[in-house]
Amino acid sequence: MIDINQLSHHFTLGKKGDQTSLSVLENISFHVRAGEIVTIVGRSGSGKSTLLNLISGFIRPTQGEIIIQNQKVSEFDESEFAEFRLQHMGFIFQNFQLIPSMTAYQNIELPLILKGISEQARKKMTLDMLKKVRLEDFSGHYPSELSGGQQQRVSIARALVLEPPLILADEPTGSLDSETEEDLLRFIQELNKEMGITFLIITHDDEVARIGDRTITLADGKMVESVVFS
Amino acid sequence: MKLKDQFRFILQNMKKNKIRVFMTVLATAMGCAFLIVLASVAFGLHDSILRDTLENRTINEVEVYGGEEGQGITDQDIAKFEELEGVRAVTRQKSVQQEAIYSVDDFQAYAPTVAAHFPSEIASGAELAEGRLPEAADEVVVGHHFIPLLTPTEGNPDELYNEDGLIKEELQFDENVIGQIFTMEIAKTDGDQETTEEFDVKIVGVMKAPGREWEWDQHVYITDDLLDELETFTGTPGAALMDPSTFEDVSAEEVPYDQVTVIASDLESVKNVSEQLEDQNYMSYSIVNEMEQMNTLFTIAKAGLIFIGTIAILIASIGIYNTMTMAVTERAPDIGIMKAIGASPKVIKRIFILESSYIGLIGAAIGIAAAYVISILVNFGLPLILEAAFDEEMPAGLQFSSIPPLLIVIAVVICLLVTILSGLRPAKRATEIDVLKAMRREI
Ligand SMILES: Nc1ncnc2c1ncn2[C@@H]1O[C@H](COP(=O)(O)OP(=O)(O)OP(=O)(O)O)[C@@H](O)[C@H]1O
Ligand SMILES: [Mg+2]
Numbered sequence A: 001m002i003d004i005n006q007l008s009h010h011f012t013l014g015k016k017g018d019q020t021s022l023s024v025l026e027n028i029s030f031h032v033r034a035g036e037i038v039t040i041v042g043r044s045g046s047g048k049s050t051l052l053n054l055i056s057g058f059i060r061p062t063q064g065e066i067i068i069q070n071q072k073v074s075e076f077d078e079s080e081f082a083e084f085r086l087q088h089m090g091f092i093f094q095n096f097q098l099i100p101s102m103t104a105y106q107n108i109e110l111p112l113i114l115k116g117i118s119e120q121a122r123k124k125m126t127l128d129m130l131k132k133v134r135l136e137d138f139s140g141h142y143p144s145e146l147s148g149g150q151q152q153r154v155s156i157a158r159a160l161v162l163e164p165p166l167i168l169a170d171e172p173t174g175s176l177d178s179e180t181e182e183d184l185l186r187f188i189q190e191l192n193k194e195m196g197i198t199f200l201i202i203t204h205d206d207e208v209a210r211i212g213d214r215t216i217t218l219a220d221g222k223m224v225e226s227v228v229f230s
Numbered sequence B: 001m002k003l004k005d006q007f008r009f010i011l012q013n014m015k016k017n018k019i020r021v022f023m024t025v026l027a028t029a030m031g032c033a034f035l036i037v038l039a040s041v042a043f044g045l046h047d048s049i050l051r052d053t054l055e056n057r058t059i060n061e062v063e064v065y066g067g068e069e070g071q072g073i074t075d076q077d078i079a080k081f082e083e084l085e086g087v088r089a090v091t092r093q094k095s096v097q098q099e100a101i102y103s104v105d106d107f108q109a110y111a112p113t114v115a116a117h118f119p120s121e122i123a124s125g126a127e128l129a130e131g132r133l134p135e136a137a138d139e140v141v142v143g144h145h146f147i148p149l150l151t152p153t154e155g156n157p158d159e160l161y162n163e164d165g166l167i168k169e170e171l172q173f174d175e176n177v178i179g180q181i182f183t184m185e186i187a188k189t190d191g192d193q194e195t196t197e198e199f200d201v202k203i204v205g206v207m208k209a210p211g212r213e214w215e216w217d218q219h220v221y222i223t224d225d226l227l228d229e230l231e232t233f234t235g236t237p238g239a240a241l242m243d244p245s246t247f248e249d250v251s252a253e254e255v256p257y258d259q260v261t262v263i264a265s266d267l268e269s270v271k272n273v274s275e276q277l278e279d280q281n282y283m284s285y286s287i288v289n290e291m292e293q294m295n296t297l298f299t300i301a302k303a304g305l306i307f308i309g310t311i312a313i314l315i316a317s318i319g320i321y322n323t324m325t326m327a328v329t330e331r332a333p334d335i336g337i338m339k340a341i342g343a344s345p346k347v348i349k350r351i352f353i354l355e356s357s358y359i360g361l362i363g364a365a366i367g368i369a370a371a372y373v374i375s376i377l378v379n380f381g382l383p384l385i386l387e388a389a390f391d392e393e394m395p396a397g398l399q400f401s402s403i404p405p406l407l408i409v410i411a412v413v414i415c416l417l418v419t420i421l422s423g424l425r426p427a428k429r430a431t432e433i434d435v436l437k438a439m440r441r442e443i
Helices: A048-056 A078-088 A104-115 A119-132 A148-160 A178-195 A206-210 B003-016 B018-056 B075-083 B118-123 B224-234 B267-279 B287-341 B345-390 B405-431 B435-439
Strands: A002-013 A020-032 A037-042 A063-068 A089-092 A166-170 A198-202 A214-219 A222-228 B061-067 B087-095 B100-104 B107-111 B113-116 B128-131 B139-142 B181-189 B194-207 B220-222 B259-264 B282-286
Touching (some): A002 A048, A020 A048, A020 A063, A020 A222, A037 A048, A048 A063, A078 B287, A104 A119, A148 A178, A178 A198, A178 A206, B003 B018, B018 B287, B061 B075, B113 B224, B194 B220, B194 B224, B259 B267, B267 B282, B282 B287, B287 B345
Parallel strands (some): A089 A166, A166 A198, B139 B194
Antiparallel strands (some): A002 A063, B061 B259, B061 B282, B100 B181, B139 B220, B181 B194
């Protein structure tokens, strides 16, 4: 599913003429098989989010290559990557990233609109998704009218509505209480089993790390461990 | 992303800031209306003057005055004209150089008399209302107004005419005029003494009324043979009332035509015929010459006014630029999220350009409607004001402002172009929004 080869990244800081280079990732290589749940752990500032942003195409690597579903995405241009994200990736963010002026329904419908799916099909898919995350009764609510857990479910519904083979999550439980977290983890495992969706999850949380088939540990931008669970 | 969805998206966004969008549309509408109304004056006056010019002349006629040194046109020249490309007919007339008196029973009329070449008159488009063309030398055709202007020799001359300047209906010659024999009185002089002679002419046809209401045709059209007879009698060319001793033998010398008109087969050929005549050193005139200069002048005026109007739209475009820039800034977090889940920069750009052109289009539509209203008001009100101010009646049919479809097309194109251009930079900025910064609410 995902192949990371010799990936390095450094940020350039400061104004022109007075620039310093900050190396965040060094020589990362790993492989994620289809249907796996892989978690990424590490201390704050170890480069976890940077790694995920590289895989998502939000930033471009200084060196190395990223291959997803046999496509060398690290060589894509911006439009190609956007298209690829729409087709193959779903995202769950720590602070949900819902569009505040859109209702739960409209937020979930957005990827379908972007993909150009007909209105009729859209309606069915969106309502199905709302049911799946148990938010049928909240379809007309704006994000500000939903609890954190409900908002996270909307964002999961939005990530899933196009049924992507891969979901990337950066601290998905960061803003949730432990009970809601349980719910979410169960849901992730369910989706993984039933639909074979591959997950790549960043977390601080041991609970979350436990649901992974494998854990990758980063320290100071280097991969120090890749633990395989039974 | 489907166009319909993009459109719905835009409407949603515009609803979020109705007042700002409304103000921008208003500015655009004002610019557009300003452009149209301004240019419509040039279009209106041009139309009015053009219509006036065309009404006074027949457009595909080229009048030929003579050769380069003023020599008259003779049959030899006529033959050349008829050979030219794009010529339908060449009419030529020689006037009788005195006013002949025509009389029958108790009626009498002074009428201008011309010798015409009938086949070419017919070819040029002249038509008979009744009767036929002359065959014998003494047969004539009369103009439409000849009969209504035949004056009864008896009765009070003050009470003969109606308000149109014609003989009152009940006093008019009411017999069938076709086949009537009139006597035509022609005078001659030998220097001191004037004598008259009567010629009998038979009316065989009546011309149709001239195309324009104000035109009167009171002529008597005679044959060349009859003119020859008249010339022999007076001893002068064109039967002029002059001392014949000053002329050589009139029958031997060829008398040039008074009026020669080349009729082009269509409007496009007029210019061509005109040029051919010029090449052959004839002096000629056609309305097209005059129209060309006028058209150039008005085209410059129209372009100038449209240019000034465009400046108004450009000023409005600053508003659009502003509105769009603010819209992009406001929506930056949303745009970031959309990009993150897979909206391509192309789509984002298209949405914003669509939005600015939509503002332009609505502005143009409102502007066009307003311009029409203003134009109607100007056409209705300005003559009244001018009449009141100068105490003088405006010429009928004078139009100050006219909005042809072309002007609408030009205005819409300029409006759209300017609004799209002013939306281009904000749209580009939207595509450059950094996903991560936007999601961290850093923009
Ligand atoms: N846009 C940026 N420009 C410069 N430096 C950056 C940028 N983004 C991240 N960094 C730096 O890169 C390093 C790794 O950051 P990153 O966000 O990947 O850490 P993280 O492992 O996700 O930490 P956390 O667990 O706190 O989220 C940090 O030292 C950070 O300061
Ligand atoms: Mg992080």
